[in-house]
Amino acid sequence: MNISVIGTGYVGLVTGAGLAAKKHNVICADKSSEKIATLQSGGLPIWEEGLEEILKEAKAQQAISFTTNITQAIQKSDLILIAVGTPSLADGDADLSQIYNIGSLIARESTTDKIVVLKSTVPPGTGDNLKTLLNESSNHGVTFEVVSNPEFLRQGSAVSDFFYPSRIIVGCSTDEARKAMEQLYKSFPCTIQFCDRKSAETIKYAANSFLAMKISYMNMLATLSEELGADINEIKEGIGSDPRIGSDFLNPGLGFGGSCLPKDIKAFMKTGANHAVPMTLLQEVLKINEKQPDLIINKLKSFLGTLKGATISIMGLSFKPNTDDLRDAPSIKLVHHLLEEGATVRAYDPLVHVYPLDEVSLFPDPYTTVEDSDAVIFVTEWDEFKSLNWKSIVSNLRLPLILDGRNMFELKEMKKIADQHDLIYCSIGRPNIYKGLGAVKVKNK
Structure with missing residues (x-):
């Protein structure tokens, strides 16, 4: 053709x-x-x-x-x-x-x-x-x-x-x-x-909205899990094994972004409003998503007290792994907030070599990125982050504070790493790991 x-x-x-x-x-x-x-x-x-x-x-x-x-x-x-x-x-x-x-x-x-x-x-x-x-x-x-x-x-x-x-x-x-x-x-x-055409057009919006709803639902549960002292990964496994629910799009974290989900939900809500059908469920989906980067900021403050003068390293900038797309990426809001609080931001992403904010310094690898940083935040779940040399990461950090915004690492694995290298590890909806001198250094900052 x-x-x-x-x-x-x-x-x-x-x-x-x-x-x-x-x-x-x-x-x-x-x-x-x-x-x-x-x-x-x-x-x-x-x-x-x-x-x-x-x-x-x-x-x-x-x-x-x-x-x-x-x-x-x-x-x-x-x-x-x-x-x-x-x-x-x-x-x-x-x-x-x-x-x-x-x-x-x-x-x-x-x-x-x-x-x-x-x-x-x-x-x-x-x-x-x-x-x-x-x-x-x-x-x-x-x-x-x-x-x-x-x-x-x-x-x-x-x-x-x-x-x-x-x-x-x-x-x-x-x-x-x-x-x-x-x-x-x-x-x-x-x-x-x-x-028919209208049904096909609706299918696309309905599918994207449903996926976004699953993400926000898990983020809501993750917040509750932290208050309860529960483990969101265990909860995810328990509900995801139900074939009526499935395990896809059940990962809590910094929220969804990109060129599709945020804009499509807004347009679908507008479609509902134009036909006198309030899409209140989707309003809550967006509201939860907007708050997710703030949770990491609050975790940082709970350890550092203030972000003014702090140096924070960001691992991953694109809205998801295996793309260089920054459109509506959670990293954008997170970085904006860090800069507004007076922090210095250093960042690394395997594919992002130009960032829209001049105040952000980009580095060629994770190890130079974290040098003299007060904390490192994992924002995008790139595979290469799963095989880091943690000894080099911790030794390059000024303070050994690790925040995992995507629950990339298993708690058992991070407990072993903490035993070896002394660090504090915080993720989403799971108990924090405090170990050795790392905890002392952060608390005494």
């Missing part, structure tokens, strides 16, 4: 590269000349595991090309995938300006019938509105069909998720569109659920 993908962000680029690998002819179009120049020269504007390899292969097979000429991409394609951003407006609603601007362009420039596929996450009803816009604005008497085909790609594992999806959701209203989508996905190893 001849396909254009408009937008070369995390969704558009992975989708375009994946479809090219599936032997489709793909044009990736973006208004950003910088992104396109990077892609044409063999570089990547984003980092995603496995993406470089499949792009290289697709280019070698001449199955994919990149352009800023969106009009040309539209005219050369039978299937047009829209994968542009829908960021939050001030009232929480999704900003659909890019969707409708592209829709107007498609309507003006198309000289043959087109099927337009919405990959972007949009409020229910957007596909219907886009179809009306396309068919009313056409200059050449062509017919348009709009399909809602939400993506379920997880940053950090998006390439694998593309090739091995758990499900494919397709919202359409004609046999022609259905046949085109069956052709597009015929080689994928999962069932396609066909439904």
Whole structure:
């Protein structure tokens, strides 16, 4: 199939590269000349595991090309995938300006019938509105069909998720569109659920909101666990072993972030408000999430008394491991709070080499990062942190205070490390570990 993908962000680029690998002819179009120049020269504007390899292969097979000429991409394609951003407006609603601007362009420039596929996450009803816009604005008497085909790609594992999806959701209203989508996905190893456009759009928001709800629920339980003296990891295992609940997304920590969950919940709440259906449950989900970074700040203060003049090291800045994406990352709020309290912030992340706050000093490895620091906070659960040389970490710290914002380390393991190296270890929803001289040093600061 001849396909254009408009937008070369995390969704558009992975989708375009994946479809090219599936032997489709793909044009990736973006208004950003910088992104396109990077892609044409063999570089990547984003980092995603496995993406470089499949792009290289697709280019070698001449199955994919990149352009800023969106009009040309539209005219050369039978299937047009829209994968542009829908960021939050001030009232929480999704900003659909890019969707409708592209829709107007498609309507003006198309000289043959087109099927337009919405990959972007949009409020229910957007596909219907886009179809009306396309068919009313056409200059050449062509017919348009709009399909809602939400993506379920997880940053950090998006390439694998593309090739091995758990499900494919397709919202359409004609046999022609259905046949085109069956052709597009015929080689994928999962069932396609066909439904109407509004249901498909709602599925995406409902799924993301439910996942966020599980995270906030566990964070609420973690706070209670600390007051009770219980262990949230034991609680997680106990409830996660129930097949009706499952173990995914039950990890307490600093809260969720990224480009999807926060904005999608706000947009879903706005959708409810627009239809007189208050989404009060989701309000609480966001409220709990907003408070999570503050819990770490309070733990720090309980040991250090004040953060003014303290040096704090941050391990991990991206909103999740295996990505360089900082959008709505919990580290942002945490760092802001530390700076407001008068702390000096040092940080390390394997993929983040530029940070939006100049006051934060970035270092090339964990060991130089923690030098002369009063505490270290683990913010992103990168695998490399699980094999640290704790002797070097503790000896480089001014005070051996470890705060684990993701419960990365087992308590039994940290007790052994504390016995060897004298430190205080604090996590989320679990008992603190006080051991040896480390505890004395922190308490006497």
